[in-house]
Amino acid sequence: MxxxxxxxxxxxxxxxxxxxxxxxxxxxxxxxxxxxxxxxxxxxxxxxxxxxxxxxxxxxxxxxxxxxxxxxxxxxxxxxxxxxxxxxxxxxxxxxxxxxxxxxxxxxxxxxxxxxxxxxxxxxxxxxxxxxxxxxxxxxxxxxxxxxxxxxxxxxxxxxxxxxxxxxxxxxxxxxxxxxxxxxxxxxxxxxxxxxxxxxxxxxxxxxxxxxxxxxxxxxxxxxxxxxxxxxxxxxxxxxxxxxxxxxxxxxxxxxxxxxxxxxxxxxxxxxxxVTAGRRLRTVEGTVAQLTSDPAGYGEDYLRLVVTQPAYAGMRDDLYEALPNALQILIHPDHASTGATAGISVDQPIKTPVQLFADYCHSVGVSDDRVTALFNQLHDDLTRSTARP
CATH class of the missing domain: 3.60.21.10 (Metallo-dependent phosphatases)
Incomplete structure (x- = not known):
């Protein structure tokens, strides 16, 4: 069979x-x-x-x-x-x-x-x-x-x-x-x-x-x-x-x-x-000029853009206008500066709630397995999609 x-x-x-x-x-x-x-x-x-x-x-x-x-x-x-x-x-x-x-x-x-x-x-x-x-x-x-x-x-x-x-x-x-x-x-x-x-x-x-x-x-x-x-x-x-x-x-x-x-x-x-029907997701890196030089070359791919130049006023709008399939814009950390990336993400790893809570406990000097277990239980209840049997 x-x-x-x-x-x-x-x-x-x-x-x-x-x-x-x-x-x-x-x-x-x-x-x-x-x-x-x-x-x-x-x-x-x-x-x-x-x-x-x-x-x-x-x-x-x-x-x-x-x-x-x-x-x-x-x-x-x-x-x-x-x-x-x-x-x-x-x-x-x-x-x-x-x-x-x-x-x-x-x-x-x-x-x-x-x-x-x-x-x-x-x-x-x-x-x-x-x-x-x-x-x-x-x-x-x-x-x-x-x-x-x-x-x-x-x-x-x-x-x-x-x-x-x-x-x-x-x-x-x-x-x-x-x-x-x-x-x-x-x-x-x-x-x-x-x-x-x-x-x-x-x-x-x-x-x-x-x-x-x-x-x-x-x-x-x-x-x-x-x-x-x-x-x-x-x-x-x-x-x-x-x-x-x-x-x-x-x-x-x-x-x-x-x-x-x-x-x-x-x-x-x-x-x-x-299975080939899904749209490709692609991360591309470069300056604004490089990223927008050949919009047709991306086809129907959804894009995550990593910009390798300092941000400037209106850059986000310029990129989204030129590349309508861009879903996310990141500034490469080498080019990020304070106050210059409003509305644009800096390329940093995203921590899970469990990791964030562990960081918080460390910052306030709490080290108790019972607290961690309680947080995990509460988080499980909130993210668990199944109704309680």
Whole structure:
């Protein structure tokens, strides 16, 4: 049987205020056509379907139409919530989506209560088991472990052990006559960040080693890290990556979907299929004269400009007028001067809230792990898009 693995669509994502919904529509049409052309049995979407927990009506319309088009062609569709998605809303629409042949999972559940989706591949008749694990924050992992694995994990134990307990329950439903797949949205230890992930839910407390995935799995379809990569493990563990560059930190990523072929008795064969509908993000450096000398040469690329000369009054307007696809202007640090860069960013690394809070604690002489833990908990509650179970 054949299936397509994709993730991290982030539909509704804007970039420096630029609406990208039309671009995202082209990308999803391309992914859908790849699935149809390759006559896949199932499409697995491993989380972060939307950019945020309250997607616009237009963003939801685009996703729903994409899913329905896949289902209309007889393709099984299975998707899970990522940390950007609103898990409770996914669960609310689950009964309706099931009728359409679209299987949505917002929250983790035991194998006995639907945590493993089982079907027969239309092309071969082979049974397929897909263990689904939507994103779990550190706090909700404890609750999930208690509900699913019946373990007395009362706020103790490492995050990876809690995930192990959940996966042990789910993969206990795997059978030797089937193609057994795990789909999860999480950070695997050793994985390389793509550049646009949400740092608060990708830090060390959220890492799990690839050893959590059992050798019985024919394939592990991961979402969350935006870079296409394979994680060394006893079974094939893959991130498909995002199908387009989410932010300028991802401008050099290769955007693909993974076409996977597997049988119950043979290893999975993975083929990367490029996704080319997304607009390229490009950082270019030079003086104003150099940057604006050949506007047509940039094509439709979105630009981040790094200016290698001192700022002058009206420079920002000159650049945006000459280069309408420029989304950000930075002054190279060698040419930055006090008071000369109003409205223009200086090229400096952006710190995460966790790093900023650590800097603040250091500045006021506070060194207390309990304070740090409380901040992380509060930050998780604010950035966590899933309603409390």
């Amino acid at each position: 054949k299936f397509l693995h994709t993730s991290d669509w982030h539909v509704g994502k804007t970039l420096k205020g630029r609406n990208r919904l039309e671009e995202q529509a082209r990308i999803l049409r391309e992914i859908t056509q790849i699935a149809i052309d390759n006559d896949v049995d199932v499409v697995l979407i491993a989380g972060d379907i939307y950019e945020n927990a309250s997607p616009t009506a237009d963003a939801q319309r685009l996703v729903v139409r994409t899913l329905l088009r896949l289902a209309k062609h007889g393709i099984e569709v299975i998707l899970i919530a990522g940390n950007h998605d609103h898990a409770a809303t996914f669960e609310a629409y689950r009964p309706l989506m099931d009728i359409a042949g679209i299987h949505v999972y917002g929250q983790a559940r035991p194998a006995a209560k639907g945590g493993v989706h089982t079907f027969h591949a239309r092309s071969t008749g082979e049974p397929v088991n897909v263990a689904v694990l939507p994103f779990l924050s550190q706090r909700y992992a404890v609750r999930a472990a208690e509900i699913i694995a019946n373990t007395p994990s009362q706020n103790v134990g490492a995050y990876d052990q809690l995930v192990r307990d959940v996966l042990a329950n789910l993969t206990g439903a795997f059978t030797s006559d089937a193609v057994n797949i795990i789909m999860a949205h999480l950070t695997c230890t050793g994985g390389t960040f793509g550049g646009g992930e949400r740092p608060a839910q990708s830090i060390m407390e959220y890492h799990v080693p690839a050893a959590v995935f059992p050798v019985e799995a024919h394939y592990v379809a991961l979402g969350h890290l935006h870079r296409r990569q394979q994680i060394p493990a006893a079974c094939p563990v893959h991130y498909s990556g995002s199908p387009y560059a989410i932010d300028f930190g991802e401008q050099n990523n290769t955007n693909v979907v993974c076409l996977v072929e597997a049988t119950p008795n043979t290893p999975a064969q993975i083929t990367d299929i490029p």
